[in-house]
Amino acid sequence: MHKAGFVNIVGNPNVGKSTLMNQLVGERISIATFKAQTTRHRIMGIVNTDDMQIVFSDTPGVLKPNYKLQESMLAFSESALQDADVLLYVTDVVENPEKNMDFLEKVQKMTIPVLLLINKIDSLTPDSSPKGEGGSQAKLAAIVEKWHTLLPNAEILPISAKNKFGVDMLLKRIQELLPESPAFFDKDQLTDKPARFFVSEIIREKILLYYDKEIPYSVEVRVERFKETEKNIHINAIIYVERDSQKGIIIGHQGIALKKVSTEARKSLEKFFAKPIFLETFVKVDKDWRSNQRELDSFGYMDPLS
Numbered sequence: 001m002h003k004a005g006f007v008n009i010v011g012n013p014n015v016g017k018s019t020l021m022n023q024l025v026g027e028r029i030s031i032a033t034f035k036a037q038t039t040r041h042r043i044m045g046i047v048n049t050d051d052m053q054i055v056f057s058d059t060p061g062v063l064k065p066n067y068k069l070q071e072s073m074l075a076f077s078e079s080a081l082q083d084a085d086v087l088l089y090v091t092d093v094v095e096n097p098e099k100n101m102d103f104l105e106k107v108q109k110m111t112i113p114v115l116l117l118i119n120k121i122d123s124l125t126p127d128s129s130p131k132g133e134g135g136s137q138a139k140l141a142a143i144v145e146k147w148h149t150l151l152p153n154a155e156i157l158p159i160s161a162k163n164k165f166g167v168d169m170l171l172k173r174i175q176e177l178l179p180e181s182p183a184f185f186d187k188d189q190l191t192d193k194p195a196r197f198f199v200s201e202i203i204r205e206k207i208l209l210y211y212d213k214e215i216p217y218s219v220e221v222r223v224e225r226f227k228e229t230e231k232n233i234h235i236n237a238i239i240y241v242e243r244d245s246q247k248g249i250i251i252g253h254q255g256i257a258l259k260k261v262s263t264e265a266r267k268s269l270e271k272f273f274a275k276p277i278f279l280e281t282f283v284k285v286d287k288d289w290r291s292n293q294r295e296l297d298s299f300g301y302m303d304p305l306s
Contacts, residue, residue, distance in 0.1 A: 004053040004181040005085030007174055010107070012099055015092045016119040020161040021045055021058040024171060025190075044192040046185055053183040054174060057084075086113050086177050088170075089154065092120040093139070097146050108151060113177045115170070116147050116154040122163050196223040198272060203237055203265045203281065207250070210261055215249055218242045220289060232276040235269070240286045247283050258283065 009017045025045035047054040089107055091097065098104075107114060124136040144156050155173070159166035185192070200221040207219050218241055225236035239258075241247050251258045262281045269277045 001180055002051050002053075002182060003175070003178040004055070004183050005178040006055045006057060006083055006184075007086045007088060007178075008057040008059065008084040009088045009090060010059050010103075011090035012095060015090045015095060016161045017090045018058055020088075020090060020117070020119065020159070020167070021056055023161050023164055023167050024054075024056055046189055046191060048183070048187045048189075052175060052178065053185065053187070054178065055184060084112055085179055086115065086174055088115050088117055089151070090117045090119055091147065093118060093124050093143060094120070097143075097150055104150065108153075114151060114154040115173065116151050116156045117170070118143055118147065118156065118158045119161050121158045122160040122165065195228075195273070196226050199223045199226065199235055199237060199269060202268045202272065203239065203261070206261045206264045206268070207239070210257070210264075211249065215241075215246055218246055219250070220286075228275075232278060233269075233273060234278045236280045237282070239281060239283045240289055241283065242285070242287055242289060244285055247285055250283050 009021055011017050021043070022045075025047055043058045045056045045058070047056065087107065087110060118140070121140060124139055140158060144158070147154070147156055157166055157170055157173070159170060161167065200223055203221045204219060207215070207221075220240045222238045222240065223235060224238055225234065227234045239250060241250060249257070250261075252260075258281060262279055265281075266277050266279045269279065
C-alpha cells in the first residue's frame with residue numbers, strides 16, 4: 001500500500017507558515033523571515049519514503065489585495081483550497097481569529113480534513129496570577145475554544161514551528177490522513193520549482209532582511225544567467241525596483257549596500273547548492289511592475305485559477 005497526497009498550508013501573513021514548511025520538508029524551501037508577506041508564490045516541497053509521498057504546498061499570507069501582485073498572491077492561496085487532500089490552516093497565539101473572515105468562511109465549507117495549527121505557543125507567557133504556568137495554559141485553552149467555534153470540524157493542534165514542538169506529531173497525523181495513491185512526482189524530487197527560482201528567493205530574502213519600509217515589497221529578482229559546472233555555478237541576477245530613488249537605496253553609498261546583500265546571498269546559495277557560487281547582481285528600474293499584468297506574468301505570477 002502506497003500513500004500520496006497534497007497537503008496545503010494556508011493562513012494569514014506572518015503566522016509561521018514558511019517556517020513550518022521548512023521543518024516538515026527538512027530543507028530550506030520557503031523564505032522564512034520576521035517580515036510579513038515574504039512568500040509570494042505557491043511553493044511545493046516533497047517528502048518521500050518507500051511507501052509514501054507528501055506534497056506540501058506553502059502559500060502567500062491571505063490579505064486584502066491593494067494591487068495586482070497581491071491579487072495574484074491571494075489567488076495562489078485560494079487555489080490551495082481546491083486541490084488539497086489535507087489542509088493545514090496556520091494561526092498563532094496573538095492573531096485575531098476573525099481576521100479575513102471571507103477566506104475563513106471558504107475553509108469552513110471544506111469537506112477534506114482540516115488541521116488547525118495554533119503556532120508560536122512558545123511565546124505564551126504565564127500571567128501574574130498564583131496559577132503561574134497555568135496562566136499560559138488558560139490562555140491557550142481560550143484560544144482553542146475560540147477556534148473550535150469558528151472551525152468546529154477541524155482538528156486543533158498547538159505547535160511551535162520554530163522550536164519543532166508538535167511537528168513530529170503533526171507529521172504522523174498527516175500520514176494517517178493521506179489517501180492511498182501512487183506517487184505524483186519522482187521519488188528523488190524535492191520541489192516543483194527550478195534552481196533559478198530559489199536563487200531569486202534567496203536574494204529577495206536578503207533584501208527583506210537588510211532594507212526597511214517599502215523597499216523589500218517593491219523588489220523582484222530575475223535570474224538572467226545560471227550556468228552550472230561540475231565544480232561551481234555562475235549566476236547573474238537583476239534586482240528590479242519601481243523608482244530611481246529605490247535603486248539608489250538598494251545600491252547604497254559606493255555600492256556598499258548591494259555588496260552586502262550579494263555577499264550574504266552568495267553564502268546562502270553556496271549552502272543551498274553545496275557548491276562555490278560566483279554571483280553578479282545588477283539593479284534596474286521597472287516602473288509599476290507590481291501593477292502590470294504582463295510584467296507579473298513574466299515573473300511567474302500567472303493566475304493559478306485561470
